[in-house]
Amino acid sequence: MATLMNHVDFRAALEAAIKGKSANKSPFSIAWASGRLTRAHLARWAENHYHYVGPFAGYLGYIYARLPDRLTDARDFMLSNMYEEEIGGDRHTDLLIRFAEACGTTRARVQDQANMLPATRGLQSWCYAVAMREDPIVAIAGLVVGLESQVPSIYRRQTPTLREKYGFSDQEVEFFDLHIVSDEIHGERGYQIVLEHADTPELQRASIEICEIGAQMRLLYTDALYRAFVEAEVPLRELELAA
Numbered sequence: 447m448a449t450l451m452n453h454v455d456f457r458a459a460l461e462a463a464i465k466g467k468s469a470n471k472s473p474f475s476i477a478w479a480s481g482r483l484t485r486a487h488l489a490r491w492a493e494n495h496y497h498y499v500g501p502f503a504g505y506l507g508y509i510y511a512r513l514p515d516r517l518t519d520a521r522d523f524m525l526s527n528m529y530e531e532e533i534g535g536d537r538h539t540d541l542l543i544r545f546a547e548a549c550g551t552t553r554a555r556v557q558d559q560a561n562m563l564p565a566t567r568g569l570q571s572w573c574y575a576v577a578m579r580e581d582p583i584v585a586i587a588g589l590v591v592g593l594e595s596q597v598p599s600i601y602r603r604q605t606p607t608l609r610e611k612y613g614f615s616d617q618e619v620e621f622f623d624l625h626i627v628s629d630e631i632h633g634e635r636g637y638q639i640v641l642e643h644a645d646t647p648e649l650q651r652a653s654i655e656i657c658e659i660g661a662q663m664r665l666l667y668t669d670a671l672y673r674a675f676v677e678a679e680v681p682l683r684e685l686e687l688a689a
Contacts, residue, residue, distance in 0.1 A: 448647035456641055459654050460591055467661035470600055474672035476685045479603040481611035483676065485549045488612075490675045492546035494566040496556045498667065500539045501570065502589075503531040508577035509585045520586065520639045527590075527632055541621035548618040565670030569663050580656065587640045587653035592660025595633025598626045 451459065469475055474491075477483050510524035531538050546556045555561055562570075576588045605622040608614045616623070644653045 448651065450645070450647050451650055453641045456644070456650055456654075457637060459650075460587070460637065460640065460657050463654050463658035464592060464596065464661045467658065467665050468596060468599065469661075469664045469668045470596075470603060472665055472668035472672060473680075473682055473685050474668045474676060475600060475603070477672065477676055477680050479607055480685070481607050482680045482685065484679075485612065487675050489546060489549035489551035491671055492542060492549060493551060493556050493558075493561040494563055494667075494671060496539060496542055496546070497559060497562045497566055498569050498573070499542065501573070502538075503528040505573045505577040505589055506531075508574070509582050509589070513582045517582075517643060520582070520643060523635050523639060524586075530628060536620070538621065538624070541624065545614070545618055545621050548614060563667075563670050563674055565667045569667040572659075572663050576656065576660075581649065581652065583640060583643045583649060584652045584656055586636055587644065588656035588660045590632060590636030591640055591653075592657035593664055594629050595636060596661065596664065597629035598633070601626045 474483075478488075506524050506528050510521060510528070513521050513524065515521070543553050543556050547553065573589060573593075576585050580588065601622045605619055605626065608619045608622065609616075640653050644650045
């Protein structure tokens with residue numbers, strides 16, 4: 447019979463599930479951090495990324511609706527996270543569109559679902575499925591720990607390049623600066639909620655598994671961006687030297 451892990455071992459298992467499959471390992475992320483992408487490549491990223499992160503408050507809303515009333519800390523976190531995405535200050539998707547326009551695309555193109563790659567549709571659909579169908583604590587593990595907690599490490603590598611290599615202004619890269627800070631806070635709160643409320647061996651195991659799957663989904667999505675938009679111009683062999 448499986449035994450319940452203590453919080454230290456459980457957190458280590460959650461972190462390990464994500465670490466080996468971080469989107470930082472994708473050729474697209476390596477090309478971005480090393481300054482090999484063009485503004486056109488970044489525009490294609492924005493046109494896809496909008497459809498993954500744009501509904502994030504919606505994903506969280508489905509989880510919130512299914513959280514038991516007694517889990518007030520988790521419910522409060524879901525509400526505050528949704529508020530920050532949609533109401534608190536600038537709407538996050540508007541900041542993403544501002545960056546996209548600076549890359550040369552348009553709001554209409556960003557919002558057009560026809561510009562999504564199949565892998566982007568797959569990631570979006572997976573997020574909805576997890577939010578609607580998994581145990582709410584497991585869903586928080588998948589979306590907040592498995593996905594959202596990765597963001598600061600990804601953007602810390604990419605954002606300096608946007609300023610130094612491409613010459614974007616602070617206003618144009620505000621989307622990234624904001625998420626380096628906010629998602630670090632969100633990710634840590636997500637960890638604490640999962641550590642506290644995944645209180646059976648079964649919930650712990652499911653949380654670890656879904657974190658790994660979430661990391662795999664984001665990595666597959668990022669790899670698809672490279673294959674679709676970058677590979678022909680920046681071959682993998684050139685990026686292996688920059689990794």
